[in-house]
Amino acid sequence: MWGSLGEREERSAAEYRSRERRQAPMSEVSVAPSAAEPLLRVRGLAKHFPVRTGFRGQSLVRAVDGLDFDVRPGETLGLVGESGCGKTTTGRMLVRLLEPTAGTIEFEGRDITHAGRRQLRPLRQDLQIIFQDPYASLNPRHTVGRIIAMPLQVNGIEPPGGVKARVQELLEIVGLNPEHYNRYPHEFSGGQRQRIGIARALALRPKLIVADEPVSALDVSIQAQVVNLLRQLQRDLELAFVFIAHDLAVVRHFCQRVAVMYLGKIVEIGDRVDIYERPQHPYTRALLSAIPDVTKLGPGGRIRLTGDVPTPLDPPSGCRFRTRCWKAQEICATEEPALVSRGGGQAIACHFPESGPVAGESGGTAGVTVEEVSK
Numbered sequence: 346m347w348g349s350l351g352e353r354e355e356r357s358a359a360e361y362r363s364r365e366r367r368q369a370p371m372s373e374v375s376v377a378p379s380a381a382e383p384l385l386r387v388r389g390l391a392k393h394f395p396v397r398t399g400f401r402g403q404s405l406v407r408a409v410d411g412l413d414f415d416v417r418p419g420e421t422l423g424l425v426g427e428s429g430c431g432k433t434t435t436g437r438m439l440v441r442l443l444e445p446t447a448g449t450i451e452f453e454g455r456d457i458t459h460a461g462r463r464q465l466r467p468l469r470q471d472l473q474i475i476f477q478d479p480y481a482s483l484n485p486r487h488t489v490g491r492i493i494a495m496p497l498q499v500n501g502i503e504p505p506g507g508v509k510a511r512v513q514e515l516l517e518i519v520g521l522n523p524e525h526y527n528r529y530p531h532e533f534s535g536g537q538r539q540r541i542g543i544a545r546a547l548a549l550r551p552k553l554i555v556a557d558e559p560v561s562a563l564d565v566s567i568q569a570q571v572v573n574l575l576r577q578l579q580r581d582l583e584l585a586f587v588f589i590a591h592d593l594a595v596v597r598h599f600c601q602r603v604a605v606m607y608l609g610k611i612v613e614i615g616d617r618v619d620i621y622e623r624p625q626h627p628y629t630r631a632l633l634s635a636i637p638d639v640t641k642l643g644p645g646g647r648i649r650l651t652g653d654v655p656t657p658l659d660p661p662s663g664c665r666f667r668t669r670c671w672k673a674q675e676i677c678a679t680e681e682p683a684l685v686s687r688g689g690g691q692a693i694a695c696h697f698p699e700s701g702p703v704a705g706e707s708g709g710t711a712g713v714t715v716e717e718v719s720k
């Protein structure tokens with residue numbers, strides 16, 4: 346299912362990359378930061394939305410509540426978690442479509458947290474976003490040529506061979522027929538429309554793309570094709586990605602590092618292998634056990650989390666996951682665990698970390714069912 350791209354796409358992407366290098370004027374070629382230096386550095390990032398409650402009352406939705414993470418050049422970081430945990434809000438802050446309430450965002454060492462419109466202009470070239478819904482994110486009245494050319498025109502960029510040639514080249518890179526330049530979005534399938542969105546994101550040769558659930562609106566068979574395309578582009582163009590998804594199976598195929606979010610916080614972040622094979626946080630373990638084909642969880646069972654995620658208007662004290670955690674005890678309500686370094690990443694210093702089998706364990710307080718499953 347996750348096979349390689351078609352020959353034409355592979356060739357196109359490789360040609361694009363070499364052409365990009367030849368064509369880029371010297372002034373546009375920025376010095377790549379050293380491998381040790383993050384492209385993106387996020388510290389204490391928070392977004393609290395004020396909302397009306399009751400009669401003249403106001404409260405804060407703590408959608409994102411203090412995130413720390415880095416993304417290195419060419420790296421893919423997956424941001425996963427259940428619906429409502431703050432993934433989209435995070436992604437929109439990273440590309441500055443939303444103003445953060447607190448914290449800092451640095452891109453290549455520059456603080457862009459509160460960058461104004463003028464400062465954002467060059468940044469828009471380096472930082473792009475692909476939206477979840479290919480149906481809603483393309484203007485139905487514009488041809489694909491115009492849609493893909495838009496970022497070039499808005500930024501006043503005249504590619505060496507002209508805009509049309511550039512757009513056709515981008516269409517080819519994403520595996521679409523360059524002859525379809527004058528067609529409208531409704532003439533394309535869902536997967537093809539997402540390819541158009543990807544071509545638009547690539548138009549300015551970004552260094553980092555925030556992909557917000559880029560395949561979740563697509564049929565499963567098409568999802569694989571689009572993820573393979575992104576993977577190929579990531580390798581060939583050395584792009585960094587923040588890949589937002591609730592589907593851990595997709596993230597496993599695409600991301601080198603993974604951050605697991607719960608109620609506006611990261612509970613565990615680390616290399617893919619650590620997260621998928623040696624999860625330490627009970628929530629990570631529960632999410633992983635929901636993947637139907639997971640085979641490398643070690644001993645244990647399937648964990649079915651029940652009950653709703655608590656409201657971000659009034660998150661639980663201490664560990665936010667405690668109201669659904671089968672291991673929770675008194676200390677979890679009073680002491681918030683911190684993220685601590687672990688191998689290539691960080692895990693939350695859970696008071697009762699995952700270390701062995703969970704099947705058959707009893708105790709805990711919350712709405713969780715631990716089922717034995719045969720391996």
Ligand SMILES: Nc1ncnc2c1ncn2[C@@H]1O[C@H](COP(=O)(O)OP(=O)(O)OP(=O)(O)O)[C@@H](O)[C@H]1O
Pocket residue numbers: 394395396406407408409426427428429430431432433434435591657
């Ligand atoms: N403009 C807003 N005003 C008030 N609350 C908001 C606003 N935008 C998002 N929220 C709330 O912030 C929380 C996080 O939302 P967000 O969309 O970031 O989550 P998510 O993890 O991306 O979810 P999904 O996977 O469903 O898109 C949710 O409780 C949501 O209702």
